[in-house]
Amino acid sequence: MKRPYRIMISGGGTGGHIFPAISIAQALQHLLGEVELLFVGAQGRMEMKKVPEAGFEIRGLWISGLQRKLTFDNLLFPVRVVYSIIQSRQLIRQFRPDVVVGVGGFASGPLLFTAAKMQVPTLIQEQNSYAGLTNKWLASRVRRICVAHDGMEKYFPARKIAVTGNPVRGGLKLGQEKREEAFRYFNLDPTIPTLLVIGGSLGARTLNESVLSGVGLLREAGIQVIWQTGGYYLEEMKQRTAGMDLSHVWLRDFISEMGFAYLAADVVISRAGALSLAELMLTGRPSVLVPSPNVAEDHQTKNAMALVERKAAVMIVDKEAGEKLVATAIALLSDRAQQKILRENIAAMAHPHAAIDIAKEVIGLVA
DSSP: OOOOEEEEEEOOSSHHHHHHHHHHHHHHHHHHSSEEEEEEEETTSTHHHHHHHTTOOEEEESOOOOOSSOOHHHHHHHHHHHHHHHHHHHHHHHHOOSEEEEOSSTTHHHHHHHHHHTTOOEEEEEOSSSOOHHHHHHTTTOSEEEESSTTGGGTSOGGGEEEOOOOOOSSOOOOGGGHHHHHHHHTOOTTSOEEEEEOTTTOOHHHHHHHHHHHHHHHHTTOEEEEEOOTTTHHHHHHHHTTSOOTTEEEESOOSOHHHHHHHOSEEEEOOOHHHHHHHHHHTOOEEEOOOSSSGGGHHHHHHHHHHTTTSOEEOOGGGHHHHHHHHHHHHHTOHHHHHHHHHHHHTTOOTTHHHHHHHHHHHTOO
């Protein structure tokens, strides 16, 4: 009797790496029925909690990224890399994977490097329109590279590339028959233009400050707001809006029903992380993007520009958001023609079956 395929999946550090990895694992289960999966992450990082919560086994490597300033951790970095390669070799020998998959992040470097050296088929997935350092370093060593955007030949060998898009969580794209239910969930009026503000699970200071300063303008313009502050900023925003008329605002730290949020929104204000953009593509939402300036290699600006160049989104730079963000959103909410152009162009960039397509590429590497 043939044994089930064994597949290792590595990467993490942020939700932008972890959740695509989990989606790929779930797609492999769907396609194969029976498959043995082992995740490999970085000790002490969020994947060591999130992956088991999703029902998968994970092992941790003693690895971390380089800091931008001189620290003791930076001095330890070469030692960590060597030790993580030794750990990776041991894990590969124990698990005997048919394929090793990397989604970016600290842990994927040592594991994918070691797997390739050991002649194990390897695949990496790049979420951003600007390739990360780990994936660029691995590109010459791996057999297949799944990317989210066209034009990635400038970073990777063209013969290895498959354009698959980014996997996103399920339940985001809802039909119009759910629209009334969505507005009831937020206790808002379905006849009034609606702005959705999302800054990630922790939140984004720039987005919160900009919306806070423009709450009155939004009310005067007849716009209602679904405002996700993120957990870090909720209490502060509540205190600073005390005494304001927030009858047009749904204010929370987290939105558990994101499908309802996207369905209700006429326009979305968002950062430009790879997964946020994949969700906007899937749901076809006109958006005003404010790339975070606090990310490696300014990759969010490059992500946003990939949409702006295709007339699929509007972009405001972070340092100008306080002055321009709310006014830009109000103008877009009043311009149905522009909304239609953005909606059609961003929807055309969607890859609704990304996780399945990546899983098929992984299976295709099994000899």
